[in-house]
Amino acid sequence: MWRDLEPIGRDADTRGYRRYAWTGADADCRAWFKAQADSRGLTYELDRNGNQWAWLGDPLAEGAVITGSHLDSVPDGGAFDGPLGVVSSFAALDELRARGTRFTKPVAITNFGDEEGARFGLACVGSRLASGQLTREAAYELRDGDGVSLPQAMEEAGHDPSTIGPDPERLARIGAFVELHVEQGRALDLSGDRVGIASAIWPHGRWRFDFHGEANHAGTTRLVDRRDPMLTYAETVLAARREAELAGAVATFGKISVEPNAVNAIPSLVRGWLDSRAADQATLDTVVSAIERAAKERAERDGVDLRVVRESFTPVIEFEHALRDEMNKILGGSVPVLGTGAGHDAGILSGAIPTAMLFVRNPTGVSHSPAESAAEDDCVAGVIALADVLEGLACR
Ligand code: GLV
Ligand code: MN
Ligand code: MN
Numbered sequence: 001m002w003r004d005l006e007p008i009g010r011d012a013d014t015r016g017y018r019r020y021a022w023t024g025a026d027a028d029c030r031a032w033f034k035a036q037a038d039s040r041g042l043t044y045e046l047d048r049n050g051n052q053w054a055w056l057g058d059p060l061a062e063g064a065v066i067t068g069s070h071l072d073s074v075p076d077g078g079a080f081d082g083p084l085g086v087v088s089s090f091a092a093l094d095e096l097r098a099r100g101t102r103f104t105k106p107v108a109i110t111n112f113g114d115e116e117g118a119r120f121g122l123a124c125v126g127s128r129l130a131s132g133q134l135t136r137e138a139a140y141e142l143r144d145g146d147g148v149s150l151p152q153a154m155e156e157a158g159h160d161p162s163t164i165g166p167d168p169e170r171l172a173r174i175g176a177f178v179e180l181h182v183e184q185g186r187a188l189d190l191s192g193d194r195v196g197i198a199s200a201i202w203p204h205g206r207w208r209f210d211f212h213g214e215a216n217h218a219g220t221t222r223l224v225d226r227r228d229p230m231l232t233y234a235e236t237v238l239a240a241r242r243e244a245e246l247a248g249a250v251a252t253f254g255k256i257s258v259e260p261n262a263v264n265a266i267p268s269l270v271r272g273w274l275d276s277r278a279a280d281q282a283t284l285d286t287v288v289s290a291i292e293r294a295a296k297e298r299a300e301r302d303g304v305d306l307r308v309v310r311e312s313f314t315p316v317i318e319f320e321h322a323l324r325d326e327m328n329k330i331l332g333g334s335v336p337v338l339g340t341g342a343g344h345d346a347g348i349l350s351g352a353i354p355t356a357m358l359f360v361r362n363p364t365g366v367s368h369s370p371a372e373s374a375a376e377d378d379c380v381a382g383v384i385a386l387a388d389v390l391e392g393l394a395c396r
Helices: 024-039 083-099 125-131 136-141 150-156 168-172 187-191 229-247 281-302 321-330 345-349 376-394
Strands: 043-046 052-056 064-069 107-111 174-182 195-201 204-212 250-259 269-277 305-314 337-340 355-360
Touching (some): 024 052, 064 083, 064 376, 083 107, 083 174, 125 136, 125 168, 136 150, 174 345, 174 376, 187 195, 195 321, 229 250, 229 281, 250 281, 269 281, 281 305, 321 355, 345 355
Parallel strands (some): 064 174, 174 355, 195 337
Antiparallel strands (some): 043 052, 052 107, 195 355, 204 269, 204 305
């Protein structure tokens, strides 16, 4: 499976993955998923919201046990964030078939569409649509950097966008969703465990800061006459770091666009995207408000107009204790339980269905980078743990 996935959407220079929603690379990932389902005799289904399903058993029966993750990536992402969950799901099913497991409930593997939000700016679009956290109307407003709308992109990729939206009947048939994911931190490396169970996801969001200044000549404009939004942006980045540090949170400006983007012109517009996360809502609110305040103060000094737009937000997710405890029991009772600052479809769906996550050790903790890694032994341990969990949940 890894051999087939390895070249899809991989940039020859950076060696990172660029698998963005509804692009050619995404289509290749989707074709791979379908081929995996077909080769195992599973019932393949593409839902209205562009999520893929591979069913063992009746897709319309109640109490289904679902596993899987996503195949899209951030810009220059690693091989494991997402695909490890999907590959491990197929491998776990193979393991259970080899064991001769007799399921009493349907089991399905999913590939949720557009988890990273790399193209349209909003993460977990497939699961947000299904659970009603993103309306059809709001989804129709999403645009990529080239101005292509989400429905246009879906259409160009051969998917009918007219029926996207809440899918409560489907979610009501699901008894549990368990997503396996590479750990995006070093907790398991430090504790010496191969596999962990998720406890909670920090509240997190994305804010767009538009700094409007005045374009002018870089050589002839006196410093005192400038309205330079890059200065305001730079000060805002430093404020983000300072406020996050003070509060024990995280805050990152990882994406920027500049107009006119010329070496010899003062920018007319700097657009920076803030990603901020904290253990609790109150802390996150404090951090983001403080960053906005610092940006506004500096904007006044620089003669810059500032507009801040919250583009997405996910509240704190506490995974269901009963399912978490049951999984720990199935796995022998001593699996570490970890929180995370990363967002996941399992978090989005946790309001609608019982969800849980398994993490697989990442020796460096690096993620959202080509350097992301996991050892083969640990990946195998993840597959066995997932197989045990699926067997425990779908055979009772
Ligand atoms: C998704 O990986 C996120 O946490 O941004
Ligand atoms: Mn990710
Ligand atoms: Mn992921």
